[in-house]
Amino acid sequence: MFFSLDLLFEALMFGVLLGCFYAAVSIGLSVSFGLLDVPHVAHPAIMVFGSYCTYLLASYGWDPLVAGTVLMAPFFLLGMLVYRFYYETFEKRGTEAGVRGLAFFFGIAFIIEVGLILGFGVDQRTVNAPYIGESLRLGDYRIPHRMLVAFGVALVLTFVLTLYLSKTFTGRAIKAVAQDEPALRLMGANPVRIKQWAFGIATAASALAGAMLIIVGPVEPALDRLYIGRTFAIVVLAGLGSMTGTLAAGLILGIAESIVLMFFGASWAPAVAFGILLLVLGVRPQGLFGR
């Protein structure tokens, strides 16, 4: 592998775009795991499920981004239901149940994966849109439009969510319930309802993330396994509960992966996320901006 400034610059540029995409994909987990402490290992699986729903709608002619946005509503309800079930079965019954909650979500992730295989087969699925396949020419550099679209959506999503959590009443209640649940209860708010609402938002974000996933590249049912590493690496690196931290961590991961891809080859890239995860867990488990 030879080193060239041009290649490095392209790798960085691509890494930034990729990183923002990863951040958008992890934002849902930042809320559900970062703020609510739910061991949500099924988050990538729900996201891939969202990709397939987008694929279905796209086969009727819908634009994938529009499909993703529309899917946010039913996914919000799905999220609320899942959280309710999780709360009643596990969280209410104490810390021993935490272990079982983890096993529960792993089971759910596998059920979703197999369900997708049985429903759609193992073939890769893609969608078509005017912005998929074209690229922007900047001199010698070419930036695919689909990456720009994912980049844009990611920024908007992060921005909107950060605003929501800091400016609106429910948003601040969500942050409060993460910090100090008994205090919130004393102030008259129902923490379970708030957490349910938050989980719903996280799942809705996953729906949009799923749409972006299938815009950026082909999806297949087993894709969630690769994203467990990426999303958890980002959320842990960011520090639990920090939205802007998620963006920063996403950028770090995206750039790291891009550079490894360019200079060490495609066979090392998948390990970057997991390597970063282990590093953070070993050295600074509270992450960069953790609470």
Add this chain to the structure above:
Amino acid sequence: MKFWIPAAVLVLAAIGLALSPVNEYFFYASYIVLTFVVLATAWNILGGYAGYVNFGTAAFFGLGAYTATVLFKWLGAPLVVQIAVAAAVCGLLGFGVGLLTLRLRGIFFAIATVAVIFIMETLMINWRYVGGATGLQLLRPEVMAPFETYTRMLFAAMAAMAVGAVALARWVQVSWIGRGLRALRDSEEAAECAGVPTLKLKLFACTLSGALMGAAGAPMPMYLSFVEPVSSFNLTWSVNALAAAMIGGTVHWLGPVIGAVLLGTLQQVVTVTISNEVNVLVVGVLLVLFVVVAPEGVLGLIKRWLHYFR
């Protein structure tokens, strides 16, 4: 004695079966069920006794398979040596993982173990000697008399390994080590205050668990005559080990055995009659079902029924 006599009977029965004219496919399928018994038992030492839910079974299993491959390709080592060295190497990995994840609990520990799987897989993908992502075709050596085929011999070997693994788990459970692990599962701080050497016990559990999982993985390349990274490090091994132990019951060494036999047999029947995918669906659904409805597993259910009849 009450344990050893039935155990010896089982091993002899397995060898006897392997020498009888039963359909060849029976051994092919049962080998996998026995592998699950070893994996579930090994998982339970750390996951059930100590309460550290470990998703990294596939990492040790795969590393065991690849260690055996290297030994076979480089030295033509016999099966027994492959298993022994694989156990040693994976025990070391277990020790290392234990050290690295000292301060992690709950989901962080689980996710860290998943990370180990992918890192191991990536290492093997980048190692041309063992075939990289392409994989390696392996020609089995001549089968030892009195067994007719290699698969039958592997079946007998795995049956012996299963009994050995269960014996080890039973010993851990009834000894002071088991008491210490139970204490630290219930409350790690309290155990430490009471003078239990939690760090040493955790490392011991990690090492033993890893070694057994590696031993279970070692005969796999010979079983398939083929080894490749994606299936060797497949997350499905982890889910199966965990599910078998949790379905059977995690407090007693009998639990993982029951869970593995039940789950494994069901999966093999499904594979032959329906399809391969529905396998994973079976694990997922049963796991979720038991975790929600019967958290103490089959053993817990049996205990409850016995109470009703007393």
Add this chain to the structure above:
Amino acid sequence: MKQSRRKVLKAGAALAVTAGLPVRAARAQQNVVKIGMSMPQTGSLGAGGQAALVALRLWVDDVNAKGGLLNRKVEFIAYDDQTNPANVPGIYTKLLDVDKVDLIIAPYGTVPTAPLMPMAKQRNLLVMGNFSFQVNAKVKHDMWFNNAPWNDASSWSDGFFANGKRVGAKSVAFLAADQEFAQNLANGARALAKKDGLKAVYDQNYPPTTTDFSSLIRAIRASKPDMVFVMSYPNDSVAIVRAVNEIGVGSGVKMFGGGMVGLQFTPNMVNLGSLLNGIVNYNSYVPGMKYPGIEDFLARYSKRAAEAKVDPLGFYLPPFNYAIGQMLEQAIRAVNSFDHGKIAQYLHNYEMKTVVGPIRYGKDGEWANPRVVQAQFRGVKDKDMDQWRQPGKQVVLFPEQYKTGDLIQPFEKARG
């Protein structure tokens, strides 16, 4: 006490259950001969596999209409391995020990076939190979007969490199998937390139699950090669073509392609359309090539494929899969037995007539006379299936006897 006894009982019960597994037909019935295989019907090779299966079933029906093989009806069993080599040992063990098949055919493709080879050698089975590449090179099984128009790496890459040298190419970039097919071909092609005096300016393997090739294409562009030799499977081939379209491979590249599996599958050809223009790739048959009986076969195949809702053109695999059946038929009738050894002996020594022409095997179980075509895509339009039926969309550059045109280069010019 109670618990250990319980353990014995439980284990014993489980063993009993598995011992009584439902077995399809314990004894082969006297008037049926079973042929079994695993075929990738989903996954990367799925589109090709499904078409191949239609052709095989067509052969089974043809044979049964003539009274079967040696007066026994042929029963055909095919499972789906999903292009996943890990599924193959289990499937063939099931075929042999549960379904009790009499003959086996290999899955389509090198990657699913690789795990079958040690098993076949150890159990001493005749295997009819199906478009694999050098998958028997390490195992060296002597009852292996691969039906594919190539034998070794040079039979494949000669055409590509010869064209390159004719237009003055001096350097080559290799991009290969890390799997059995691409690695076998890459190892051969590298050696040949060196012998030919070509300089390898880029040489990378990628994991078969890679979906984004932007970085790899960028790196290739930066290394400024004259030729780019790509060895990939359908999913990656499609992704690479799209990436080249998005990122561009550089104006100095004279030839691009060579060993991209999947660009011969009709669904990919139709979906990629004009993105294919300019690519020089291998093929087994393009319209215009005259094999005796092939146009007849394609017409009959087309009808069956339309019913099965599968690739209606059927240029790539179906004729060869039908030929596998024809070879088995000829050999079995000639030796009047289903014994694997006798059939193998016949296949080694005689030339057979099939819809893809005469086939004769070399000692290694590969075709003695290779016939790999290198063709350049030209003037392909989007979303048009019928354009492929006429000659002209794939201009044959090599070998001489089928040649219909000269290379247009550089690659960027041929795309426009």
